[in-house]
Amino acid sequence: MKVLKFGGTSVGSSENIHKVVDIVAKRSKDSRILVVISAVGGVTDSLLIMANEAVSKNESYKTTFHTLKAKHLHIAEEVLNSAYLEAVIDTLTHELDQLKSLLDGLFLINELSPKTQDKLLSFGERLSTTIVIACLEQHGLKVQLKNSQELIVTDNNFTNARVNLDNTYKNIKDFIASDHHDVILFPGFISKSETGEITTLGRGGSDYTASLIASAIDAEDLEIWTDVSGMFTTNPKLVKQAIPIEKLSYQEAIELSHFGAKVLYPPTVMPVLLKDIPIWIKNTNQPEEQGTLITNINQLQVAKPVKGISNIDNIALMTLQGSGMVGIPGFSKRLFETLANEKINIILITQSSSEHSICFAIDESDAQKAKTSVDQTFQNEISLKQLEPLIVETELSVIAVVGDNMKNHQGISGKMFSTLGKNNVNIRAIAQGASERNISAVISKKDVKKALNSLHERFFEDNTKQVNLFITGVGNVGQRLLEQIKQQKKYVKAHHKVNLRVVGISNSRTMVLDADGISLKDWKSQLDSGENASLNGFLEHAKSMNLRNSVFVDITANSDVANSYDQYLKESISVVACNKIACSSNYDDYQNLKALSLKYSAPFLFETNVGAGLPVIDTLNHLMTSGDKVNKIQAVLSGSLNFVFNNFNRESTFHDVVKQAQDEGYTEPDPRIDLSGVDVARKILILARESGLSLELTDISMENFLTESAMNANSVDDFYETLKSDEEHYKNLYLSAEKNNCQLKFVAELDGDKAKVGLQEIPEGHPFYNLEGKDNIVMFFTERYPEQPLIIKGAGAGADVTASGLFADIMRLANN
Missing domain, CATH: 3.30.2130.10 (VC0802-like)
Structure with missing residues (x-):
């Protein structure tokens, strides 16, 4: 014999009741079936609500009652034909009249005792079984309804009665032996005390009813039918990646059910455990799916330590x-x-x-x-x-x-x-x-949601790590980064076990955020219709989403954005930045960000601050970590300036070359940022600090090659006009270098604890001499590389290489 228990959702609609009938019909072809039925989904809660409304002198209990009555009558009318409907309506009406009288009494006496509560709650299962048995008979099954209260004997601990197992088992065995129907139906949850009072077995007690019956008759197995395909690795409502567990031991099932797995009521396991009767958790809506098998651990082959x-x-x-x-x-x-x-x-x-x-x-x-x-x-x-x-x-x-x-x-x-x-x-x-x-x-x-998702990812998802990105700044570099993420998403997931999701995008005007991920196919249209941008609003959204492995990506040159890094780090949100302001501003602020990163286990990476996509800072960090010491750094760190001076010659004008650099995206919209040398000074300052020096930007000596009129220009247009009027000054710089057989390079240098930047004439044979296009070069002279420096060379400007540097930092975080 098999025992099948159907939960509230399984009998909560006419459609589902038909599914229950089909399942019972199929099972009864092979063996005798004992079926336990719960109250219609939500009815037990409605009964408690009505009771509390009644004792509170709130007449809305009448409205709640009429809703409950209409629900049951509607289900009966949908599942039954005329031959069965009239008798069922009469029975339901009789039961509902008793329920209404009880509620009216509560309204009058203004008191709800545990004893009365049990009597009240018993109506849920009595109503549902009245409908289900008629539907089974209509289907042609030989079925008997047996009131569980005549079999299950308890003490007088109302609302959570303790079962007298000896008397209960004897009653069940005797009844089953005397009855010869193919299918026997039992209302779950309800029982009677030794003194004949109505009791209940606690919330989820229908599972327990089924387990008691299965144990009493030594059933072949116990099937718990619900609205999910078994017990899941975690709550599927909070973790989308949760999957059904194929097999569990009794002890594991008890632990999981005790700690919130709603599919199984904790006491259910004990009666069948003692008899070694398997439990199946099955889905009424998808009966063909395997579900979860709960049985003796010795019968299982344990694959994963965490179930x-x-x-x-x-x-x-x-x-x-x-x-x-x-x-x-x-x-x-x-x-x-x-x-x-x-x-x-x-x-x-x-x-x-x-x-x-x-x-x-x-x-x-x-x-x-x-x-x-x-x-x-x-x-x-x-x-x-x-x-x-x-x-x-x-x-x-x-x-x-x-x-x-x-x-x-x-x-x-x-x-x-x-x-x-x-x-x-x-x-x-x-x-x-x-x-x-x-x-x-x-x-x-x-x-809770973040914890469950993080742990599930760690123990169940083949170590695939979800990384959630909040990106601010979607100009040239930002757009390239989003395109690279879109292009590489599948590859990164397949080969690096990292699932990259963009959950926030902001520019200076609007922002869009979605905890489920923003589609990178149409992110521009989503951003255009997004809410008004706000630095604090973006931060608050990131905090309230509370997602695991969150990363804030700054692709701006905005000081206000840089000043927000500490707030992200304090929330354990990692920071990736190509914005150089944070690491080249006040030294104490730079140190504070480093300290916060360690304290809150939130990496702060800024590889693209120096050399765009080149591994300059990463290499320097490896040198320092391994115990090496930097003696001197010489570098060409501005791809923009290198492009300008590589293209400036006798035939070109300085104005035209600078304008070309701007048009091709090698300079900032305001090229003075690049040509003033401040950007290069920030870069050598960052390298100095990463080398262990506590320098400030004011400690960097800057030799300016621009004219005074260029430096004092009121606008970008005015600046370009000065380049025209001062062409002779810039041409003389070129001619001097040509005369000395040198190339003009804007060089940054750190020697000991002194740093400077400026335009230099580089002689032939020097590593900087043949530096082409927008390339950068960095030479590290250290104790291990005293004469032949460690050299890093490559493209140091451009949207694509900068975006790839940001992408590399994101992947470093993901693999951390």
């Missing part, structure tokens, strides 16, 4: 602490006895080895009751300052990593906590049993 990640929300963390606890026998007994007397369930416990504090997690709804009762119990110790009053923290959740085989794998807890730490998920308390089957942590409720 699932679960959570419980609405948790309060209570802490009792003080010197009066240390070494006092029976202290814990008094605490937990107080909570037990108040019927407060403890979800998690942890105690410091010093015995100075005990921390425990409970449902948030019990927090005030717990504080009042515990403070009363320890009133004397609190008054003597031996203890502090009970500390209450709310808005918390418990997350749990579960798996029988975790104890055989080293580093599971390390992976769990390092993953949470890297994503700025603060852990308030930790608990792990000696069996190592469950590692639990209390975290902020707002971090």
Whole structure:
């Protein structure tokens, strides 16, 4: 024999009830079927709502009742033909009239006792089974309805009764032996006490009803039919990548169900576990799918040490602490006895080895009751300052990593906590049993989605890491970066196990954000219709999304954007920047960003500050990390200036060459930024700081080659006019270099702790002499490279190479 239990969603509509009938019909062809039915989805909650409205003298309970009545009558009318409908309507009406009378009584007496609540809640299953059995008979099945209250015997602990197993099992066995129907239908959840009072088995009790019946008759298996295809690796509503678990041990199922897996009611497992009866979790809407098998672990081949990640929300963390606890026998007994007397369930416990504090997690709804009762119990110790009053923290959740085989794998807890730490998920308390089957942590409720996604990615997604990008600045470089991400997304995911998602884009006018990812096929149109841009608004969106592995990418030259880096880093949002302002402004601010990056485990990368896509800073960092020391740096660091002086000759004018450089995107919109040498000074300053020197921009000696009129121009147009009028000055610079058989290069130099930038005549044979186009070159003279320098050379300007440098930094973060 098989036992099948159908949940509220499975009988929540006429369409689903037809699916239930089909499943039962197919199963009954091979064996005798015992079917347990829940109340229609949402009805139990509606019954409680009506009761509370009635006792509160709120007449809206009548409206709620009529909605519930109409719902059941509508379902009956849709699934039944005229031959069965009239009798079912009469039965439903009779039951509903009793329910209405009970509610009217509650309205009059203004009180809802646990005993009356159980009587009230029993109507849900009684109504649903009335409809389902008629539908089964209509289908031609030989079916019998048996009231579970005549079989399941409990104590008088109303709303969560304890079952008398001996009497219950005997009743079930005797009934099944005496009945010969192919299909027997039972309402779940409901029972009767030894004194004949109506009781219920607690929320989710229909699962327990099915488990009791399966255990009593030594069923072949127990099938729990619901609206999902098994128990998932984590909550699929919060983690899109969650997948059904093929197999679980009984113990793993208990742990997962206890920690919030709604598919299975925790007590369900125990009766069938003792009889070694397999449990199947199946999907009514997709009965062909395998679902989850729960059975003895010895029958399983364990592949992954972690089987699932679960959570419980609405948790309060209570802490009792003080010197009066240390070494006092029976202290814990008094605490937990107080909570037990108040019927407060403890979800998690942890105690410091010093015995100075005990921390425990409970449902948030019990927090005030717990504080009042515990403070009363320890009133004397609190008054003597031996203890502090009970500390209450709310808005918390418990997350749990579960798996029988975790104890055989080293580093599971390390992976769990390092993953949470890297994503700025603060852990308030930790608990792990000696069996190592469950590692639990209390975290902020707002971090649950990020925590579950991060852990699921770490343990279940073949180490594919999702990286969420917030990009500000989508000019030439920004557009190229977005195009590179779009082009390489599949390759990076397949070959590097990194899933790049752009979740925020902003320019100076508008911004668009989407936690599910922005389509890079039409990002421009989305941005055009986005909300008004705001630096603080962009930051607040990034914080409120609270996504794992978040990265802020700055592709501007804006000082206000650079000044926001610290706020991102404090939220454990990494920063990638081609904006040089942050790293070349006040030295203390630069050091602060470095410190925040370490403190909050949020990398701060700015490779493109020097040399665009060239690995200049990365190489320097490797030299320093390995213990080398920089003695001197010589470099041509402006692709823009190199382009200008490589193209300036007798036939060209300086004005035309600078304009060409601007038109081809080698300079900023205002070319004075490049030609003044300030940009190069910032770059050598950054290299100096990365070499370990505490220099400021004012410490960089700048030899300017521009004329005074060019430096004092009021606008870009005026600047270009000065280039025309001062052509002779620039031509003389060229002619002097030509006369000396030299090339003009704008050189940055760091020698010891002195740095300077300026235009130099480079003689033939020097590594800088043949530097072409927009190329950069950097020569590191170090203790290991004292005479023959380490040279890095290549394109140092241009949108594509700068974008590729940003892309490389993003990938460094992803692989961190």
